[in-house]
Amino acid sequence: MTTVTLCLIVKDEEDCLKRCVDSVRDVVSEVVIVDTGSSDATPEIARGLADRYAEFPFRGDFSEARNEALGLASGDWVLFLDADEEMPAASADALPHLLAHTAPEVGGMTLLRYNFFRDAGFYTTPELKLHRRRPAVRYERAINESLWGSITGAGAEVVASGLALNHFGHCRSLVSREEKAARYLTAFETETARDPSDPFFPAFRALILRTLGRFEEARDLAERARGLAPDSALINLFYGHVIRALGHPERTLAAYQHALSLAPDDPALLNMTGVALVEAGRADEAAGFFTAVTRVDPTYIHARINLGLVAQSQERWSEAAELFAEALVANPAFGHYDWKGHVEIDPFRATHFETPFGYHGLGYHLAYARMRAHQQEA
Incomplete structure (x- = not known):
């Protein structure tokens, strides 16, 4: 059976975190959450949701924090979400079958992310959120961090998954x-x-x-x-x-x-x-x-x-x-x-x-x- 680890790095996400995890809870094998310095109730919520929880001081390098979370993952695949993202039910339901039938040369997959505003307007971005867990696959760059280079550098392909993701970060003030x-x-x-x-x-x-x-x-x-x-x-x-x-x-x-x-x-x-x-x-x-x-x-x-x-x-x-x-x-x-x-x-x-x-x-x-x-x- 193909296993999936949900990874998140979070800071002050008490309003969103549970909805994010709940949207994929039934299709992931474990949840890894790394807190990077919250001052609200996020750590308490995260401990209740995570199979593996850690705290890591943020030093201005998003890749460093994400790679800390990757080091705690044990699944065959990693689904790396942000706390203000949620997977639609249809996409979550399709995930296990998709991974079970993915060609071995595929090392990562993009999801089409719908970035919503408060008034229901939106724009989309294809986001590399899903990848095979490999020791050499790590995020690069301090900001606008990405896995593309390490996945393709290892000789694997990145393809579109056909799955969607909803992002509500622009619904903030x-x-x-x-x-x-x-x-x-x-x-x-x-x-x-x-x-x-x-x-x-x-x-x-x-x-x-x-x-x-x-x-x-x-x-x-x-x-x-x-x-x-x-x-x-x-x-x-x-x-x-x-x-x-x-x-x-x-x-x-x-x-x-x-x-x-x-x-x-x-x-x-x-x-x-x-x-x-x-x-x-x-x-x-x-x-x-x-x-x-x-x-x-x-x-x-x-x-x-x-x-x-x-x-x-x-x-x-x-x-x-x-x-x-x-x-x-x-x-x-x-x-x-x-x-x-x-x-x-x-x-x-x-x-x-x-x-x-x-x-x-x-x-x-x-x-x-x-x-x-x-x-x-x-």
């Missing part, structure tokens, strides 16, 4: 999000100074500055990153995100189309090209891109939401309602909503979303589409 953004900006600036040839750190800084409304600075950094890696589809995707925040629909579309030319089957690029087409007033063309996303990678559930938004824009209310309902069943977290997010003044939040501007959360769109469909039928 705006103040705490901006404080975290400031810390990351400082850390990424340090890393940029250490290796000016690495395009990812200016690209990440650009994305953070976008969240703060510092769009011109973000554009300059995104252009610098693109100059360092002109043929990187990912860097060009980030560039498109920044241009979109500047409010230039046609330039945004051109940026995403260029990135898509570098990776024609990339679901994130297909989706964002569709989003840019909607925002440029070309919804009919956008539908084909969203449909392509569902064919290339069904994990991108939000392509159905975007198809529903196209149908909504064309007053095909029953079709829109059906698509919205399918997405909600596939991942109930799309229905997440905190009224505080509705009244919170954050004018730049929507620049993150992988839906057209004007998205108000799936609950709103589903209810409205159903109401209008009923009116059409009456």
Whole structure:
């Protein structure tokens, strides 16, 4: 039987930790939790949840802390989550079968993480969260820590798992999000100074500055990153995100189309090209891109939401309602909503979303589409 260790490093996560562990409790063999200096009730909660618990002083190096947790794991595989993440039930249920039938050359797998905001908006990131436990597989880099190098360096492959993950870190208050953004900006600036040839750190800084409304600075950094890696589809995707925040629909579309030319089957690029087409007033063309996303990678559930938004824009209310309902069943977290997010003044939040501007959360769109469909039928 394939065994799985859930690993977490935590600090002041009393509100989230139990929900995270409970979301995968039935499909993991053991739970390892390392506390890095909590001042709330997290250590007490963690001791009650963990099979192995330790405390480790954080010294500014996230890889060091994560590797401490890896050293306590004993499973065949490691699922490394953050305390503010939860695995949807459908993905958790699919995990044992997936691991039991994974080819031996696969050393790690990404999950598509949905990063939710309080008002139910979201963006996605593929995250390497699942890997075979091997002594040589360890996290690298003090910040933006990663296993990619050690897994591929050992001759193993990293593949997409087809599983989803929900992340609620952006559901924290705006103040705490901006404080975290400031810390990351400082850390990424340090890393940029250490290796000016690495395009990812200016690209990440650009994305953070976008969240703060510092769009011109973000554009300059995104252009610098693109100059360092002109043929990187990912860097060009980030560039498109920044241009979109500047409010230039046609330039945004051109940026995403260029990135898509570098990776024609990339679901994130297909989706964002569709989003840019909607925002440029070309919804009919956008539908084909969203449909392509569902064919290339069904994990991108939000392509159905975007198809529903196209149908909504064309007053095909029953079709829109059906698509919205399918997405909600596939991942109930799309229905997440905190009224505080509705009244919170954050004018730049929507620049993150992988839906057209004007998205108000799936609950709103589903209810409205159903109401209008009923009116059409009456």
